[in-house]
Amino acid sequence: MASNINWAAIDSDPRFQALHKKKTTFLWSLMIISTVYYFLLPIGAAYYPDLFKIKVWGPMNVGILFALSEFVVAWTIAAVYARRANRDFDAMAAEIVRDVA
Amino acid sequence: MKKSLWAGSALLLSLFACQAAFAEGGAVADQYKWLTFVVFGAIIGLTMYVTYRAAKQTSSAADFYAAGRSVTGVQNGWAIAGDYLSAASFLGIAGLISLYGYDGFMYSVGWLVAYITVLLVIAEPCRNIGKYTLGDILAFRNNPKASKTVAAISTVTVSTFYLTAQMVGGGVLVKTLIGIDYEISVIAVGILMLTYVVFGGMKATTWVQIIKAILLVTASILLVLFTWGQYGFSFPGFLDAVVGNADVQKQVAKLLGDAATNMTPEQLGQRFLEPGLFLKNPIDQISLGMALVLGTAGLPHILMRFFTVPTAQDARKSVIWAMGIIGGFYVLTLFLGMGAAINVTPATIVGLDKGGNMAAPLLAQFVGGGPDSLLGNFFLAFVAAVAFATIVAVVAGLVLAAASAMSHDLYVGVVRGDHATAQEQITAARVATVIVGALAIYVGIAAKGQNVAHLVALAFAVAASSNLPAVFLTLYWKKTNTYGVVAGMLVGAFSAIYLVMVSPNMTYPLAKIADAKKVLEGTPATPAKEAAAAQWGFSCELFASADCKKEVKASPEKPAVPGAKEKLAKAQTDLAALADEAAKAAKQKEIAGLEKAIKAAEDDLKKFEGQTTSMMGLEKPWFQLKNPGLISIPLGFLVTILVSLFTRDRRSDEMWDELYVRQNTGINAEGAQAH
Numbered sequence: 035m036a037s038n039i040n041w042a043a044i045d046s047d048p049r050f051q052a053l054h055k056k057k058t059t060f061l062w063s064l065m066i067i068s069t070v071y072y073f074l075l076p077i078g079a080a081y082y083p084d085l086f087k088i089k090v091w092g093p094m095n096v097g098i099l100f101a102l103s104e105f106v107v108a109w110t111i112a113a114v115y116a117r118r119a120n121r122d123f124d125a126m127a128a129e130i131v132r133d134v135a
Numbered sequence: 136m137k138k139s140l141w142a143g144s145a146l147l148l149s150l151f152a153c154q155a156a157f158a159e160g161g162a163v164a165d166q167y168k169w170l171t172f173v174v175f176g177a178i179i180g181l182t183m184y185v186t187y188r189a190a191k192q193t194s195s196a197a198d199f200y201a202a203g204r205s206v207t208g209v210q211n212g213w214a215i216a217g218d219y220l221s222a223a224s225f226l227g228i229a230g231l232i233s234l235y236g237y238d239g240f241m242y243s244v245g246w247l248v249a250y251i252t253v254l255l256v257i258a259e260p261c262r263n264i265g266k267y268t269l270g271d272i273l274a275f276r277n278n279p280k281a282s283k284t285v286a287a288i289s290t291v292t293v294s295t296f297y298l299t300a301q302m303v304g305g306g307v308l309v310k311t312l313i314g315i316d317y318e319i320s321v322i323a324v325g326i327l328m329l330t331y332v333v334f335g336g337m338k339a340t341t342w343v344q345i346i347k348a349i350l351l352v353t354a355s356i357l358l359v360l361f362t363w364g365q366y367g368f369s370f371p372g373f374l375d376a377v378v379g380n381a382d383v384q385k386q387v388a389k390l391l392g393d394a395a396t397n398m399t400p401e402q403l404g405q406r407f408l409e410p411g412l413f414l415k416n417p418i419d420q421i422s423l424g425m426a427l428v429l430g431t432a433g434l435p436h437i438l439m440r441f442f443t444v445p446t447a448q449d450a451r452k453s454v455i456w457a458m459g460i461i462g463g464f465y466v467l468t469l470f471l472g473m474g475a476a477i478n479v480t481p482a483t484i485v486g487l488d489k490g491g492n493m494a495a496p497l498l499a500q501f502v503g504g505g506p507d508s509l510l511g512n513f514f515l516a517f518v519a520a521v522a523f524a525t526i527v528a529v530v531a532g533l534v535l536a537a538a539s540a541m542s543h544d545l546y547v548g549v550v551r552g553d554h555a556t557a558q559e560q561i562t563a564a565r566v567a568t569v570i571v572g573a574l575a576i577y578v579g580i581a582a583k584g585q586n587v588a589h590l591v592a593l594a595f596a597v598a599a600s601s602n603l604p605a606v607f608l609t610l611y612w613k614k615t616n617t618y619g620v621v622a623g624m625l626v627g628a629f630s631a632i633y634l635v636m637v638s639p640n641m642t643y644p645l646a647k648i649a650d651a652k653k654v655l656e657g658t659p660a661t662p663a664k665e666a667a668a669a670q671w672g673f674s675c676e677l678f679a680s681a682d683c684k685k686e687v688k689a690s691p692e693k694p695a696v697p698g699a700k701e702k703l704a705k706a707q708t709d710l711a712a713l714a715d716e717a718a719k720a721a722k723q724k725e726i727a728g729l730e731k732a733i734k735a736a737e738d739d740l741k742k743f744e745g746q747t748t749s750m751m752g753l754e755k756p757w758f759q760l761k762n763p764g765l766i767s768i769p770l771g772f773l774v775t776i777l778v779s780l781f782t783r784d785r786r787s788d789e790m791w792d793e794l795y796v797r798q799n800t801g802i803n804a805e806g807a808q809a810h
Contacts, residue, residue, distance in 0.1 A: 039802065041792040053799060061255050069428065072248045076424060079241060079410035080417030087409050092371030093378045097237060097410055104244045105462050112254055112458050119259075119451060127800045134802060 039134060053126040060118060068111050075104055162487055162496060163313050163519065167512035171313050174513075174520040178350070182331065182524070185342040189335030196560040197805075199336035200267035200539050201442040204807040206341055208449035212456020215440050217344030217351075218532040219246075219431075219457070220464060222304055222492075222525050223591055225351060228465070229498075230491025232472020234386065234481050235413035236377075236406075239472055242414065243465040245424045247458065249431035254454040257432040259447040260610050260798035266805055267442055268536075269435050269602060270544035273609055276790035277617040279553070282605075283544040285624050289601045290435040290540035292628060294571075295578070296594040297434075298533045302579030303587045305526035311488055312496060312519040318580055324523075325576035328531045332538070332568050337443055340531045347528040350521045352460065355467040358495070358518075361502040362474030377473050378404035386481035387412070407476075418676050419760045423592060426764035430595035433602030436536035445807035471495050478502075490588075496522070534571045542567035589640040592762055593631065600627035600767035604775045610798055612776075616787035619779030627771025634763035639756045644746035646755075651736040651743075657698030664690045677766070679757050699736070703729045 044050055079086055079097065086097030163171050193199055206214065224246060231239030265272045270286035302321055309320035331339045366372040377383055384403040388395040390412050395403060406412070414420055431437060441450045475484060475494035478501045487493040499518040503511030542563040547555045555563070601624045608615040608623075635641075669686035697705075706729060710722045748754055797803060 039793075041796050044796045044800075045792045050796065050799070054795075057799070065251070065255055068248060068251045072245065072428065073421060073424060075241060075244060076414075076417055076420040079238075079414070080420070083410055089405075093374040093405060093408060094371055095405075095408060098240075098374075098408060101237075101241055101244060102466070105247060105466060108248050108251060109458065109462060111251055112455055115255060116451060116455050120448075124448065131800050131802055 044130060044134065047130065049126065050130055053123065053130070056126075057123060061115075064111050064115055068108065071107050072104065075101060162311060162493060162500075163512060163515055164506060167509070167516070168313060170509075170513055171516035171519055174516045175523060178346075178520050178524050179327065182327075182339075182343050182346060182527075185346070186331050186335040186339040189338035189342060193334070193336045193338055194561070195557055196267070196543070196564065198338065199561050199564045200439070200535075200543060201805075202337040202341050204443060204445050204805065206443040208444055208452030209456055210341065210345060211440060211444050211449065211453035212460065213348045214341045214344040214443075215437065215453060215457035216460040216464070217346075217348035217528050218436060218440060219461060219529075220348065220351060220525065221301060221529045221591070222308060222522055223300070223588075224465075224468075225525055226308070226492040226495055226522060227490065229468050229471040229475065230484065230488070230494040231413065232469060233475040233479070233484055233494035234491045235390070236383075236387075236473070236476070237408050237410050238413035240469050241410060243468060245427040246431075247462045247465055249427045250454060250458045250461065252428055252432040253437070254451070254458070256607060256611070257438070258441050258450040258454050261438060261606070262441045262444065262447045262450040263798045263801045263804045264610075264794060265438075265442055267439070267543050268539050269438055269606070270540065270548060272438075272606055273620055274548070276609060276787050276794050277615075277620050278784070278786060280549050281617050281621055283548040285621050286602075286605075287540040287544040287549075289597070289624055289628055290544075291537050292632075293433075293435060293594050293598050293602070294533045294537035294540075295574075296590045296597065297436075298530060298537070298575050299578050299582055300587045300590040300594070301526055301530050301533065302575055303582050303585065305523075305530070306579060306583070308492060308522055308526070309519075311493065312515075312522070317583055321579040322576055324527055324530060325572055325579065327527050328534060328575075329569065329572040331527075331531050332535050332572070333565050336564070337439075337535060340528075340535055341443060343524075343531055344528045347521070347524040348460065350524060352464060354499070354518055354521050355464060355471060355495075358474070358499055358502055359467050359470045362478065362498065363470050373470070373473070374408065376477055377407060380404065380477045382480035382482065383407050383476050386476070416760070418765065419762055422760050422762035422765035425768055426592065426596040426599045426762055428599075429603045429768060430597075430599030430764070433598035433606060434594070435540065435598075435602070436532040438606075439532075439536050439539065442805070447801050447804070471498060474498055530575065534568060534575060538564060538567040538571045541571065586642075589635065589761060593635050596631040596635070596762060596764045596767060597628050599764055600631045600771035601625075604768075604771040608772075608775050608779070610794070612779075613788075613791050613795075614779050615775065616779050616782060616784035618782040618784060619775045619777075622778040623771050623775025626774040627767055630770050631763045631767035634758045634760075634767060636751050637753060637757040638761055638763065639759070640761050641749045641751065641753075641756065643749050643753070643755060644743040645748075647739050647743050651739040653698070654732055654736040655698045655700050655740075657696045657701060660695040661693045663692045664688075675759075677759055679755060679759060699729050699732045703733065 078100065086095060086100070088096045090096060090099060192203070195203075197203055224243070228239060228243045231242060233239070261272055264275050268286065269290055270283035273282035273286050302324065305324050306317040306321040309315050309323075310317050315323075331343050335342075363373055366376060378401065381400070384400045384407075387403045387406045388398075391398075391403075391406070398406070441453070444450050444453055472494060475498040479494065479497045484491055484494045484497060487497070496515055496518045499514040500506055500511045503514035505511050543560070546563045546567070547553060547560055551559075604627060605620045605624050609620060664687055666689040667684070667687040670682060670684040671686070672683075674680070675683035703726065706722060706726050710719065710726065713719045713722060749756075
């Protein structure tokens with residue numbers, strides 16, 4: 035691969051700008067969703083204990099369901115990101131790389 | 136043939152080493168200790184064989200630091216899990232759940248959520264622009280010598296905190312499990328880990344971590360199959376058994392104290408599944424959560440793992456696998472902990488180790504048939520060996536990270552200005568490993584008996600306040616420059632460390648003396664109190680101040696509580712009057728317990744006699760939280776941003792385009808090496 039790549043030119047390439055824009059919005063929204071959802075757990079446990087104590091199914095209560103849902107949400111976010119990156123971002127990046135080589 | 140001889144002799148040697156260190160005591164009964172050594176020997180033999188294979192393929196710096204970038208995404212996922220799931224999470228969290236129920240499980244969540252940050256913002260860009268270390272990432276657009284120096288300092292600091300906790304925890308653990316002397320187990324962990332890293336570099340370390348992760352997951356799945364299987368794999372059925380268990384109810388009653396008097400057994404059991412038995416300070420919780428979520432992505436030994444795969448896509452795949460394994464493991468821990476609570480009982484678990492670390496090993500023993508059965512002891516031996524492998528694997532990853540910061544960043548990068556031959560680089564790496572390893576053994580022995588549990592949380596806090604802002608802003612914010620990174624990292628790290636040193640984590644002699652006196656003399660009667668309004672703001676949650684006054688509720692006069700000395704005198708007169716043998720034995724047990732408490736309190740009094748302040752010269756903690764992240768993380772970001780805004784650094788500006796294009800596309804990324 036050429037060592038004298040014009041990085042500024044790639045940076046201003048509309049295709050790169052499109053990749054950057056898409057990625058930024060997507061990553062920030064996932065990041066915010068996961069952070070907010072995570073901190074709801076300690077906040078809920080501390081300030082809304084009565085809600086966490088409501089029994090849903092036998093002795094299983096809202097608190098246990100909510101803690102388990104944290105795992106499901108984390109895995110879902112990972113899966114959503116991987117799907118999007120494998121399908122869209124990799125192809126967009128590959129197209130830019132092809133023109134450089 | 137030659138290979139098997141080599142492995143065989145290594146196995147025999149390690150067996151002899153273990154037998155030589157044989158000592159009385161520990162969770163494993165003496166007549167079954169040979170079983171433990173057979174399982175230990177088998178695992179050590181397997182890892183030695185892997186190291187032997189890896190050593191033959193380790194000839195360059197890229198082999199030593201990054202396993203020739205030939206690790207696949209799936210392998211790396213298992214290795215990350217093996218690197219991350221320390222004994223603290225394997226034994227510690229299962230223990231917390233077995234003693235405190237819901238809060239222990241809630242505590243485990245943050246350790247998985249942390250990987251979202253790693254996946255979304257750190258793994259792929261770092262793989263695309265980095266080489267071997269944290270310093271390489273920062274040096275891409277910042278002044279190489281300055282950023283490598285500060286990155287090396289931070290890496291060694293974070294790794295040393297984490298390492299000390301692992302060495303001390305490991306020594307105590309091996310002693311509790313099989314009764315081997317503390318010093319000998321620390322040395323054994325150190326020498327094994329050094330063998331893996333010095334000879335096999337990252338390749339051997341990776342395989343040791345993979346083996347350990349597979350063993351850990353297998354052991355947990357088997358235990359869960361047995362414990363949950365009793366209830367037909369019904370989750371409500373399992374929880375019903377927890378709620379209805381008399382030992383669990385007794386534990387909750389003990390934790391709640393006076394508040395438990397009006398509760399039915401049913402309510403006590405249900406309380407085990409509700410929050411608030413262990414984690415009492417939500418702000419501290421949030422502070423810890425911030426350190427976990429942002430700190431994991433800044434841990435040097437985790438970052439380093441992303442340089443071992445061939446491409447950014449493999450880095451992505453490895454985080455996905457790691458999240459599956461780590462998350463699945465924590466869900467299993469819920470069953471391990473609750474299963475231990477029902478079957479082993481919280482009282483027995485606390486009897487062996489106050490922190491609950493013995494919950495999972497004791498559950499294994501129970502599942503196999505109990506303390507007097509061969510299978511039970513085999514299971515216990517297996518879990519003990521897994522715990523030992525866990526410590527060695529985590530320590531190996533930490534030592535490799537600290538050694539690479541010293542050899543690659545400091546020696547090759549700063550001292551030699553990046554002009555070192557391939558041979559010189561790998562020699563430097565091995566020498567640095569031996570130095571760090573020897574230091575780890577020394578620190579492990581020197582810190583014997585110290586309370587080091589808070590050091591893991593401190594490692595995460597420093598990583599989150601120092602490394603993460605530097606890496607994140609270097610990767611994503613154009614205006615970041617060398618001055619900002621250096622200032623931000625130093626302020627972030629020092630503020631985190633300083634806040635911990637003035638926090639309740641430290642030892643305060645006055646409080647210790649007061650506690651000891653209370654045990655000995657009891658508490659005098661207190662007059663009735665009148666209600667007083669609170670003078671309490673948010674800052675009172677964080678810092679001690681004379682202006683902060685908690686709300687006082689009106690309470691009636693309280694009678695005096697007798698101390699242990701008074702109780703002992705009474706018990707002794709009672710004993711003389713008793714005739715029944717069973718009652719006598721019970722009284723004698725009570726007397727023995729009281730004498731033990733008196734001795735511990737008197738030892739404390741002697742130890743702290745004449746001292747009034749902590750090592751920082753404080754009588755009481757100034758910072759009120761145990762976790763500094765809430766303050767130090769924003770501070771680290773703020774200083775990096777402000778200093779970057781007010782200074783100019785041409786290289787940081789000029790390299791931005793290249794960095795940003797490369798981290799997103801992978802052009803010119805360090806490639807895999809063919810062997």
